[in-house]
Amino acid sequence: MSKKNNSERDLGRRSLLTGAAAVAGGAALTTALPASAQAATGTSAATANAVTTVTPDLISVAPADPRFPDLVRGTNQRWSANPEQVRLVTTTAQALRAVQEAVTANKRLTVRSGGHCYEDFVFNSQVQVVVDMSGMNQVYFDTAKNAFAIEAGASNLQIYETLYKLYGVTLPAGSCSSVGAGGHISGGGYGLLSRLHGLTVDHLYGVEVVVVNANGTARVVVATRDSTGPEKELWWAHTGGGGGNFGLITRYWMRTPGATGTDPTQLLPKPPSEVFVHSTAFNWAQLNEQSFSRLIQNWGAWHEQNSAPNSPYNSLFGLLKLTHNSFANSQIGLLTQMDATVPNAQGLLNDYLSAITAGVGVTPTAMTQRMGEHAAMPQFSSPRKLPWYIATDWLSGGNPTLRGKYKSAYSRKGFSAYQIATLYKHLNLAGYSNGDALVQVDSYGGRVNAVGAAETAVPQRDSVLKLQYQTYWTDPGDEARHVTWIRNFYREMYPEGGGVPIPNDRNDGCYINYPDKDLSDPAWNTGSSTWSTLYYKGNYARLQQAKATWDPSNFFRHAQSVRLP
Missing domain, CATH: 3.30.465.10 (Uridine Diphospho-n-acetylenolpyruvylglucosamine Reductase; domain 3)
Structure with missing residues (x-):
């Protein structure tokens, strides 16, 4: 340090x-x-x-x-x-x-x-x-x-x-x-x-x-x-x-x-001097399509209702980890951090957990598996109050040093019935098995959405969820199998956009820090939104002018760098 x-x-x-x-x-x-x-x-x-x-x-x-x-x-x-x-x-x-x-x-x-x-x-x-x-x-x-x-x-x-x-x-x-x-x-x-x-x-x-x-x-x-x-x-x-x-x-x-x-x-x-940290899990063996759908509906509805900049929940951040159902003991995970110093913090946290699990009909259990960048956290199956930095250290996961493929999307609303059915289908896809494949759905909104779309180069300022599709593997020979799964999954989630989350009333493009070269490939993006629109929307032209001023020879470039106008 x-x-x-x-x-x-x-x-x-x-x-x-x-x-x-x-x-x-x-x-x-x-x-x-x-x-x-x-x-x-x-x-x-x-x-x-x-x-x-x-x-x-x-x-x-x-x-x-x-x-x-x-x-x-x-x-x-x-x-x-x-x-x-x-x-x-x-x-x-x-x-x-x-x-x-x-x-x-x-x-x-x-x-x-x-x-x-x-x-x-x-x-x-x-x-x-x-x-x-x-x-x-x-x-x-x-x-x-x-x-x-x-x-x-x-x-x-x-x-x-x-x-x-x-x-x-x-x-x-x-x-x-x-x-x-x-x-x-x-x-x-x-x-x-x-x-x-x-x-x-x-x-x-x-x-x-x-x-x-x-x-x-x-x-x-x-x-x-x-x-x-x-x-x-x-x-x-x-x-x-x-x-x-x-x-x-x-x-x-x-x-x-x-x-x-x-x-x-x-x-x-x-930061808050103290935060609640909570991790829980839902065993896939106890979930069917109906209970899975209710969980995802609850997650989306809660965020639609509690993501205003001044919401009493603006200090609560959740990570819903929708892992592939590959093994007999596979789990879906939910991690939560919340400011423990706000008035009635324990009550607010309890109400949130009740809202997410309402009607699911599955008893949550300890999170006993690694999920994406986060290790198993069974010790937080009941909310624990920790000093903020200690909690940050606990939750500071790291991407496994593996091979991986990633995709992203911003969501202005919870998931549609069609999207929930598609999630269930691909997370239970027969013939594909990978305990390191998941969709992580993050809490978003709050003070993020208090800034105008053009005040910074980030234009997505009214979303309530942020999605990261992930799959990891070790053997180079397995690449085609894992990449095919995530590509087909993602494309089927957004059929109205030609396989990508075009900005509309529900979706709002992609995150440049989760780059995805498939957005530039007509085989996987058959819609009208280019990769630059998905990342930058109406801010792209202004970025191009900055490029022309400060890198007129295009010396700094990569597969999805800002193009000269």
């Missing part, structure tokens, strides 16, 4: 390269150091932004290095690459140099922060240089920006620990502990506190990005919420536009809109 919590202590390895290249076009790189840090280097405030500092050589790992196999694949073991080199950076200056050298040599470059990309956007057969951000992983309060700086390689759990233990604040980010900030934040970011505090990007104050001019010059740009003109558009593009589109992200600054003063403890949301 990060031990450096302010700009001064972090200075030793953070000197930034500036100068003519950095200020070309009027977008200056700022060192973002407080006066105390400037004094420590003999630099005045007036000259801090003009200092050029020699940095150590980049760490380059070539194929002969024994570390190489670990650096050319991510969490999803389907994807690996064979680049000429992996470059590990620890400073913005090194990141700038890595990009410039790749541009000059005309090398295809991709960037890894946490390594959790579901598709081959980072690791593919075309990449020649991978920039690995894992060495830039600091989290600290930056007095010059009056905001919390988070480097792109920092993980979710590292961010939570630093922000909370040192300052008593947090971000409403994801539950997977090892996801990296670089991709998570740029794609929008959400988690167990999002119904209470909105999306991660709703708190984005600034971003530092290495961009490439039309003439092939790499430079560092800092764009903030307070910027104007093109820089403001670059900031906005990173509020949900996705990674790998506009430049190499080196760090973010986080401060809640409207937060005032210079006290760090008041500049980001405070």
